[in-house]
Amino acid sequence: MPTPDRTSLPEIVAAAVDLLEADGLAGVTMNAVAVRAGVRAPSLYKRVRDRDELVRLAARATLAALADRIVAHTDPARHPDPAERLAALARDLRAFAHERPHGYRLVFAPPSAETRLEPEELAAASAPLLAVAAELAGEDAALEAARTLTAWATGFIGMELAGAFQLGGDVDRAYAYGLERMLVALRSGD
Amino acid sequence: MPTPDRTSLPEIVAAAVDLLEADGLAGVTMNAVAVRAGVRAPSLYKRVRDRDELVRLAARATLAALADRIVAHTDPARHPDPAERLAALARDLRAFAHERPHGYRLVFAPPSAETRLEPEELAAASAPLLAVAAELAGEDAALEAARTLTAWATGFIGMELAGAFQLGGDVDRAYAYGLERMLVALRSGD
């Protein structure tokens, strides 16, 4: 006699995402997720293979939220200037990292290969960046320009989240300085 | 009646560093470290407060090894051209990341605040970079230039270690491209 389900995969992933931001990745235990979803830990294994898969699902949901935000601010029809679109991209990425630092790090600096998203998933989310890079550096250099921009931005934000900027200096200004330097660098290589 | 010590803090840290590179951070368990040092897990607590402190000591030893290598290649007397010194710095950092990926990530992308080195320790190891940045971008912009360079390099290498470049393209060439762009960017801001 089947009984109605007491939870669902979306509910489980939502619980994992909530715990991730509240307590960090270490707080995403199978027991904590299960209790938040209204079941016991062993029941989770009916819907996910293991904890690594659940963490990867939480990373995917986090990336989707970031992609939504970026797409809303990088419509070429509304913002024809690529430099302006790049600034919006950089601002959105950093703001997202500040709002959801644990989720951001899970996506952009995963602690292990098992919890890492596929490169294809990250690539799909970076279409707006590729479009901007092509306009700034030319179609031929678009991929490498996009990678250089991503490297700088994720490197900067990673350092910031790791507390590397605690010693003096205006971090907002340093980010703006770096962004301006990147613009100069990519445009001059056209 | 005191008996002779069966291990020492340096031996324990060396065991942790070895396990880190062999099995990743998850392999650095108190039991594995203890056995490799010839004692039992509880004995470690006579010399380190807890696992986080031991991991931090392993991170410090890893950073010291990297700093030694960089200092050997960035003597201004032997290499007067700052662009050449910057290229050597970038090459050493990436080569180190390839040789000791787990140690590199522990230093530059620590998984938690508890295992993170102090900003002062990282700053002390980046003196050669600051010197190069001052020559390239001028004394006034040296700090921000150094941070922009560090952000790009650690971001690029972090992406590479995370497998983000699996899709096509010559990664060596992309690194060289980015380095050249950074040089252009920092010099033009003089």
Next chain:
DNA sequence: ACCTGAACACCGTTCAAGT
């Protein structure tokens, strides 16, 4: 003073037994 077995509170995961 250092070392250790035993114990404790946690983990993730499996599985037989329930509905």
Next chain:
DNA sequence: ACCTGAACACCGTTCAAGT
């Protein structure tokens, strides 16, 4: 078909008892 208590193999850590 889903759910769960009980069990297992691991963790980090504490502590009384040994030398």
